[in-house]
Amino acid sequence: MPTPTEQSRPDPEPATLARTRDGRPVSDRGDTVCVIGAGASGLTAVKNLVEHGFGVDCYERETGVGGAWNWRHDRSPVYASTHLVSSRPFTEFPDFPMPDDWPDYPHHSQLLSYFERYADHFDLRRHIWFGTEVIRVEPVAEDRWDVTTRSTGGYGPERTSRYAAVLIANGHNWSPKLPRYEGLEQFRGEVMHASSYKDPAQLRGRRVLVVGAGNTGCDIAVEAAQQASHCWHSTRRGYWYAPKYVFGRPADQINDTLLALRVPLRLRQWLYHRTLRLTVGDLTRFGLPRPDHRVYETHPIANSQLVYYVGHGAISPVPDVARFDSPTVELTDGRRIDPDLVVFATGYLPRFEFLDPKVLGDDEGVGRPRLWLHAFVPDHPTLAVAGLLQPDSGLFPLAHWQSVLFARLLRLRTTRPERAAAFAARARSGAGERYAGPVKDSTRHWFEVGHVDYLRALERALRDLEGGK
Amino acid sequence: MNGERVIRSGEWARPVRPVRREVLSARPELDEGQPPLLFVPGFGHGAWAYAEHWLGHTAARGFPAYAVSLRGHGGSGPAPEATLRAYAHDVVQVAASLPRQAVLVGHGAGALVVAHALARYPARAAVLVAPVLGGWATFGAALRRNPLGTLPAVFGGGLRLSRRQLFGRETPDADARRHTNRLGRAARRAQWELLTGTDPEPPVGGPPVLVLGSPDDRVLPATALTRAARRYGSAPLLFPGMGHDLMLDARWQEPIDAILDWLVKNPIRGEVR
Ligand SMILES: Cc1cc2nc3c(=O)[nH]c(=O)nc-3n(C[C@H](O)[C@H](O)[C@H](O)COP(=O)(O)OP(=O)(O)OC[C@H]3O[C@@H](n4cnc5c(N)ncnc54)[C@H](O)[C@@H]3O)c2cc1C
Ligand SMILES: NC(=O)c1ccc[n+]([C@@H]2O[C@H](COP(=O)([O-])OP(=O)(O)OC[C@H]3O[C@@H](n4cnc5c(N)ncnc54)[C@H](OP(=O)(O)O)[C@@H]3O)[C@@H](O)[C@H]2O)c1
Numbered sequence: 001m002p003t004p005t006e007q008s009r010p011d012p013e014p015a016t017l018a019r020t021r022d023g024r025p026v027s028d029r030g031d032t033v034c035v036i037g038a039g040a041s042g043l044t045a046v047k048n049l050v051e052h053g054f055g056v057d058c059y060e061r062e063t064g065v066g067g068a069w070n071w072r073h074d075r076s077p078v079y080a081s082t083h084l085v086s087s088r089p090f091t092e093f094p095d096f097p098m099p100d101d102w103p104d105y106p107h108h109s110q111l112l113s114y115f116e117r118y119a120d121h122f123d124l125r126r127h128i129w130f131g132t133e134v135i136r137v138e139p140v141a142e143d144r145w146d147v148t149t150r151s152t153g154g155y156g157p158e159r160t161s162r163y164a165a166v167l168i169a170n171g172h173n174w175s176p177k178l179p180r181y182e183g184l185e186q187f188r189g190e191v192m193h194a195s196s197y198k199d200p201a202q203l204r205g206r207r208v209l210v211v212g213a214g215n216t217g218c219d220i221a222v223e224a225a226q227q228a229s230h231c232w233h234s235t236r237r238g239y240w241y242a243p244k245y246v247f248g249r250p251a252d253q254i255n256d257t258l259l260a261l262r263v264p265l266r267l268r269q270w271l272y273h274r275t276l277r278l279t280v281g282d283l284t285r286f287g288l289p290r291p292d293h294r295v296y297e298t299h300p301i302a303n304s305q306l307v308y309y310v311g312h313g314a315i316s317p318v319p320d321v322a323r324f325d326s327p328t329v330e331l332t333d334g335r336r337i338d339p340d341l342v343v344f345a346t347g348y349l350p351r352f353e354f355l356d357p358k359v360l361g362d363d364e365g366v367g368r369p370r371l372w373l374h375a376f377v378p379d380h381p382t383l384a385v386a387g388l389l390q391p392d393s394g395l396f397p398l399a400h401w402q403s404v405l406f407a408r409l410l411r412l413r414t415t416r417p418e419r420a421a422a423f424a425a426r427a428r429s430g431a432g433e434r435y436a437g438p439v440k441d442s443t444r445h446w447f448e449v450g451h452v453d454y455l456r457a458l459e460r461a462l463r464d465l466e467g468g469k
Numbered sequence: 470m471n472g473e474r475v476i477r478s479g480e481w482a483r484p485v486r487p488v489r490r491e492v493l494s495a496r497p498e499l500d501e502g503q504p505p506l507l508f509v510p511g512f513g514h515g516a517w518a519y520a521e522h523w524l525g526h527t528a529a530r531g532f533p534a535y536a537v538s539l540r541g542h543g544g545s546g547p548a549p550e551a552t553l554r555a556y557a558h559d560v561v562q563v564a565a566s567l568p569r570q571a572v573l574v575g576h577g578a579g580a581l582v583v584a585h586a587l588a589r590y591p592a593r594a595a596v597l598v599a600p601v602l603g604g605w606a607t608f609g610a611a612l613r614r615n616p617l618g619t620l621p622a623v624f625g626g627g628l629r630l631s632r633r634q635l636f637g638r639e640t641p642d643a644d645a646r647r648h649t650n651r652l653g654r655a656a657r658r659a660q661w662e663l664l665t666g667t668d669p670e671p672p673v674g675g676p677p678v679l680v681l682g683s684p685d686d687r688v689l690p691a692t693a694l695t696r697a698a699r700r701y702g703s704a705p706l707l708f709p710g711m712g713h714d715l716m717l718d719a720r721w722q723e724p725i726d727a728i729l730d731w732l733v734k735n736p737i738r739g740e741v742r
Pocket of ligand 2 (some may be wrong): 082083084085086127152174177180194211214215216217219235236237298299320345346347348390442443444
């Protein structure tokens with residue numbers, strides 16, 4: 001099987017009559033489905049669509065698979081020490097397990113090798129056009145889509161192909177969310193977003209301020225505690241710093257033991273608070289702010305070391321940044337500190353630069369799509385987004401079932417149109433539904449889902465589609 | 470194909486422990502891009518049962534061939550507490566470690582293990598050879614034919630299958646004795662689950678399934694063979710005159726050739742477009 005290259009890309013067939021608005025020919029790809037991105041979500045989409053009998057063209061702007069987990073990619077957010085935060089059973093695809101002799105929390109390089117093996121095992125690469133960026137996706141008649149691509153970096157001509165359906169799996173952890181502060185431009189120290197942080201050597205001997213306490217901020221603060229000459233960790237609220245292990249087992253496995261017993265959220269929260277209280281202790285005693293919320297009301301942190309280093313005095317917890325003031329930084333409690341490196345671990349924002357925001361229901365253009373199951377697009381039954389989730393657990397099983405559902409839906413459009421129509425109605429009425437308990441208002445929680453709540457909703461959608469109970 | 474289970478909190482919370490797994494293999498001289506076959510032995514048997522004839526023959530016909538010993542069997546690590554779930558886990562682990570999407574072939578109770586594995590791995594195809602899919606009916610038949618070997622299994626003892634049950638008349642006595650002496654036993658819990666266990670979940674990925682066996686099998690009644698085939702929407706392929714252990718029988722070549730012919734003829738999903 002030849003590997004797809006630039007030369008062998010789907011070429012406009014001479015017979016095509018359709019033209020783009022600027023007069024270029026459109027290559028008609030018939031019933032083929034287009035997948036955008038070959039990260040975890042894109043790979044599983046390709047596999048599941050092929051398994052359901054579809055032809056697939058997948059476009060990937062990088063030169064390899066693995067998306068965020070391929071540290072060779074410029075836009076990869078992983079740093080040298082990244083290990084999973086969700087333990088192995090929650091993170092692996094449901095029908096392709098990771099090796100059982102891998103650790104509970106594998107390293108990012110193991111994740112990359114896992115995705116490469118997945119791609120080879122299911123022979124997915126022959127569907128993927130590497131080094132090819134999708135720059136426009138436009139709806140055309142009969143629920144079909146014109147997808148315009150060009151070589152990554154803007155070289156070469158644009159090409160447009162027409163597809164029966166499009167699945168967007170472009171990831172949402174690569175476009176940095178950077179807060180604005182008064183005086184930041186004049187600040188004399190170095191400023192970076194966590195996405196450019198790769199290696200602890202970048203911190204060695206520096207006076208480092210880390211802003212944000214998502215999993216990234218906590219990891220970097222811990223590395224700064226080991227490498228930097230000083231580390232301040234600024235958070236705008238208190239958090240529950242949950243250890244990776246409780247009772248000698250991965251914490252998420254304990255949690256799911258309770259979920260399997262259908263223990264209600266309030267009781268699980270209480271048990272979790274008790275357990276943290278007994279193991280980690282009272283966080284305010286360490287100088288950390290008291291959490292302004294119950295556990296699970298912010299995206300969970302899994303970090304056993306942060307509190308430990310605070311206890312060693314190697315991390316100084318500080319409140320939010322008020323303003324930058326050339327050599328110093330002023331905090332909201334009036335204190336001034338003098339870091340020479342500021343790392344903003346303030347997270348990421350989704351970006352669909354190839355699509356009119358209105359298509360995804362983002363009418364105000366704030367960047368937040370309005371979808372059902374965070375995946376299905378009201379009024380566009382042949383368009384879906386995969387992986388646009390912030391689960392309290394591993395993402396890949398969720399992305400797997402999203403694409404299974406999409407493949408089944410596409411199949412039923414021809415065999416049982418009335419069921420596809422019912423699904424479309426559900427996508428309209430269900431747009432904006434949430435699949436988690438209450439969460440704090442923050443862009444980082446736009447796609448927050450409890451993995452069991454979410455999978456239940458997906459399972460129900462699958463059963464309804466199949467005409468089950 | 471539909472109705473798969475999506476939520477497995479119990480399984481996620483209690484992952485199966487890793488174990489050393491014996492995998493024997495035979496590779497074709499020239500890789501012609503054929504899918505690999507993974508052979509799964511039945512209770513008491515190890516990968517050795519396939520190493521005797523089938524692995525080599527499969528490779529000679531151009532298919533990469535692998536056989537795994539379930540935990541507690543053959544050269545794999547000990548596992549006295551193993552369950553059917555742990556056995557199916559072993560199969561899926563080995564299948565996923567192969568370079569390409571595999572065909573799963575299970576024999577005897579190994580076919581039940583494969584049936585469970587099919588719910589957790591989208592096999593390219595599956596073959597159930599003299600499948601012992603469990604339940605009390607199978608047990609009744611075994612009891613009638615070999616009461617002394619079968620009954621202790623209910624009380625946690627080893628299931629002992631006799632030479633006459635496993636091998637056809639044409640198998641030389643010396644061979645039959647040699648093989649019988651190599652038999653081990655499955656874990657107590659797994660044996661119990663074979664009798665009482667729930668039906669396997671539906672397979673994922675819609676693999677084609679072939680069922681074959683012998684009408685003269687003295688472990689598995691012909692009706693059970695037909696029932697197993699019907700479950701997968703086909704009729705069984707029959708090899709009269711052979712014993713339960715088709716891969717060790719004097720006429721071992723007929724069934725394996727039939728399996729490989731079926732794979733060649735059957736357009737394997739994902740290949741044609
Ligand atoms: C530091 C860090 C650690 C994490 N740890 C975990 C964890 O432990 N467990 C977990 O489940 N999740 C974790 N995540 C979340 C992570 O985002 C997911 O694991 C996963 O990488 C998402 O996969 P994806 O395929 O949806 O997106 P990505 O991995 O981002 O892949 C998207 C792909 O699409 C391509 N692409 C984008 N736009 C275009 C375009 N216009 N044209 C062509 N190609 C395009 C990109 O090049 C990329 O290859 C972590 C995230 C970060 C930042
Ligand atoms: N496997 C791993 O080890 C690992 C490592 C890193 C990340 N991840 C995953 O990757 C994803 C992204 O994580 P992330 O940590 O990069 O981002 P994140 O979860 O969005 O966290 C961002 C942090 O920055 C804070 N913040 C955001 N905007 C701010 C502002 N304007 N001013 C002050 N603080 C602000 C947030 O506070 P609020 O809470 O107040 O919004 C939060 O503490 C998550 O799914 C995470 O689980 C996994």
